[in-house]
Amino acid sequence: MLTVLTERPLPSAVPRTAPTVRDDLSGLRGLAVALVVLFHVWAGSASAGLDVLLVLFGFYCGRRLLEGFTAGYSFDALRSEFSWSARRLLPALVVVVAASGVATLLLQPRTRWETFADHSLSTFAFYQNWQLVNSAGAYAPAGEAVSPLQHLWAISVLGQFFLAGLVVAGLIAVVAPRRRRRAVFVAVVALAAVASFVYAVASHRTDQATAFYDSFARAWEPLAGVLAAAVALRVNWPRWLRAAAGAVGLTAIVAVGFFVDGAEQYPGPLAAIPVVGTVLIVLGAANLLDAERLPWPSRVLQSVPLLSLGTMAYALYLWHWPVLIFWLTHSDEDRAGLSDGIVVVVVAVALAFLTQRLVERSLRAAPNRARHGHAPTMSLVWTSVLLTVAIVVALGSAGWRQYTNTIRANGADLLKLSAADYPGARALLDGVPVPKLPVRPSVLEASDDLPASIVDECISDFGNAALIKCTYGDPRASRTIAVAGGSHSEHWLPALNRLGQRHGFKVVTYLKMGCPLNTDEVPRVSVSNNPYPGCREWTDTTMASLVEDRPDFVFMTTTRPRPTAPGDFVPENYLGIWDTLAAHDISILGIRDTPWMYRDGMVFSPVDCLAEGGDPEGCGLPRSQALGDYNPTLDYLDRYPNIAPLDLSDAVCGPDVCRAVEGNVLVYHDAHHLTSTYVNTLADEMARQLSEATGWW
Incomplete structure (x- = not known):
């Protein structure tokens, strides 16, 4: 499958008018994987390297499929292609996933084992990219809390593309006349490439975070390589044009990463820069029988260092990310410096070299040895070992997933915890005694201890700009509190729901993940700082709906933490929202934001x-690091008399420390969101403050 990383000679039946193995493209593989590694390790961004590999994959895959139409497709031929690609892909993949599993057990907390289990299973099934799409998570730069298998989403995309290519080729071989099969195939590819590019541009504008992993949005890149394979057969350019094409292509590939962050811009229209650059290099040296006539950019790509990297490109791509992630876990850092980054690169290259020599090359040579009468003893041993390892990893991952599901099922009793045994916030506010009991929710239950709005799908996720309204509290009440903004408004919902039922008001949600109501033209995701255009659209829709619905109060956060300095503040981009609500005589319940767990400018998870x-x-x-001496919202009350400030900081933090556990109840389920169980324990204090603010009881 991944002939993008190592060429396979064409069938002997195919007439050859030019060398079938191009060293310049092997060197381009080496350059591409070097860009991927260097930008991941030191820049924390996505370079053009992966896009180059996608195009090269399409070129090699397309060339073989096109030649297959010439030689005549059969079931045996398709099966041979699949078998060869499986031998090329799976052994190294199994080794890296298994090694990452061992390192995860040794170095990472149990709270991250579930993510590894999910990613390992989806990697072996080649659908990890869709798993990331469904998790509504934007591309995350390397960090100690990031999955060591996150980068394998690209392998899933290529696997899906390869299987789709075989299916399409097989169908065309069945339904199209033999002499027209190539033309039909090229036409289908061209239409698919155009459709995919249009889809990529549209999805990039609406939800770039999701489009980044979307197979349909990515398909135009390898499809461009397939078209390049079709065109390359007819290239007969003069030498100066070949040199110009190669120079432009090489410059574009190397330079674009310094000006464009692929994590934010790909696979949108700017991805055309590295894609076109790769195609220019492919075509610039196509159909040249005499190596001395190669344009100078291609001779540069034939240098020994790049050829060496090209040989181990696949293994290096597999190894570099987990090595980086586990180093960051070990060092408790969020970025690699110069010296430790060099160590990461050297270790990754060494592991890639050993994997390529001992695993990939050995198993790839097995069929040839068998055909010449040699007993492939080592190959059989390797195959047996790797198959056993893969089964162990898969069973272990599935077992851990089942275990965590069982733990969560047992968490159904969280709403029935004894107030005497699990006082939670009451231990801070009232000084009630706290018996020695296990913390609830447990660290494995925490990620599922969420507001009902998550289960009910009453919050718009990152890829959805539509407003979703749900009603909690007392649905028949005439008084309404609208809970509006992002997840930091949402996580107070359990207490608001309970109080609404108790005191006769309904709670209506106007929520979107990561999107507090603000006036920024280009909002950004708080932690990753990625652009978030869907937030702007959602905010406009929500504000119009709030003005029309006219709730009695809008419950929303009024402060944010300072990530690089102590304390919290009122963001300027909140004030325009307050102005709009004040202009329409809508009152605000302004809740001071929950302390975020920032340490040395980085978030950490208690x-x-x-x-x-x-x-x-x-x-x-x-x-003192999380909160200022007083609620900064108070400075704005003269300007905004429609705001009733709420501050539950004393129900979350002690006088000196914001602890991870209070009254035997886990406070946070991640770095900055409260567990629903803990929020329920502070309902009485919220009731007291709401009573003063609303006068309803």
């Missing part, structure tokens, strides 16, 4: 810390 054996105080944060 749950992970506890899973690694930390204690509640050590896994918390000094209050």
Whole structure:
């Protein structure tokens, strides 16, 4: 399958008018994987390297499929292609996933084992990219909390593309006349490429985070390589034009990563820069029998370092990311510096070299050895070992998933916890005694201890700009509190729902993940800082709906933490929202934001810390770092008399420390969201403050 990383000689029956193995493209593979590694390690961004590999994959795959039409397709031929690609792809993949599994068990907290289990299973099934799409997570740069298998989404895309290519080729071989099969195939590819590009541009504008992993949005890149394979057969350019094409292509590929962050811009229209650059290099040296006539860019790509990297490109791509992630986990850093980055690169290259020599080359040569009468003993041993390892990893991952599901099923009793045994916030507010009991929710239950709006799908995810309204509290009440904004408004919903039922008001949700109501023209995701155009569209729709619905109060956050400095503040982009609500005489319940767990400018998860054996105080944060001396919203009350400030900081943090656990109840389920169980324990304090703000009871 991944002939993008190592060419396979064409069938002997195919007439050859030019060399079938192009060293310049092997060198281009090496350059591409070097760009991927260097940008991941030191820039924390996506270069053009992966896009180059996608196009090269399409070129090699397309060339073989086109030649197959010439030689005549049969079931045996298609099966041979599939078998060869499986031998090329799976052994190294199994080795890296298994090694990453061992490192995950040794280095990462139990709270991250589930993500590894999910990613390992989806990797072996070649659908990891769709798993990432469904998780509504934007591309995350390397960090100690990021999955060591996140980069394998690209392998899933290529696997799906390869299988689709075989299916299309087989269908055309069945239904089209033999002399017209190539033309039909090229026409189908051209139409698919255009459709995919249009879809990529549209999806990039509406939801770039999802489009990044979308197979349909990515398909135009390898399809461009297939078209290049079809065109290359007819290239007869003069030498100066070949040199110009190669120079432009090489410059575009190397330079674009310094000006365009692929994590934010690909696979949208700017991805055409590395794609066209790759196609120019492919065509610039096509059909040249005499190596001395190669244009100078192709001779540069034939240099020994690039050819060496090209030989181990696949293995290096597999290894570099987990090595980087586990180094960051070990060093407790969020970025690699110069010296430790060099160590990461050297280790990844060494592992890739060993994998290519001992695993890939050995198994790839097995059929040839068998055909010449040699007993492929080592190959059989390797195959047996790798098959066993793959089964163990898959069963272990499935078993852990089942275990965590069982733990979560047992978490159904969280709403029935004894107030005496699990006082939660009441231990802070009322000083009630706290018996020694296991923390609830446990570290494995925490990720599912969420507001009902998540289960009910009453919050728009990152890829959905539509407004979704749901009603909680007392649906028959005439008084309404609208809970509006992002997840930091949402996580107070359990207490609001309980109080609405108790005191006779309904709670209507106007929520979108990662999108507090703000006036930014180009909002950004808070932690990753990626552009979030869907937030702008959703905010406009929501504000219009709030003005029309006229709730009694809009419940929303009024502050944010300072990620690089102590304390919290009122963002300027909130004020325009307040102006609009004030102009329409709509009152605001302004809740001070929850302390975010920032340490040295990086977010950390108290749950992970506890899973690694930390204690509640050590896994918390000094209050002085998370919060100012007073609620900064108070500075704006003269300007905005329609705001009733709410501050539950004393129900979350002690006088000196915001601890990970209070009153035997886990406070946070990640770095900055409260568990629903803990929010329920502070309902009485919220009731007191709401009573003062609304006068309803």
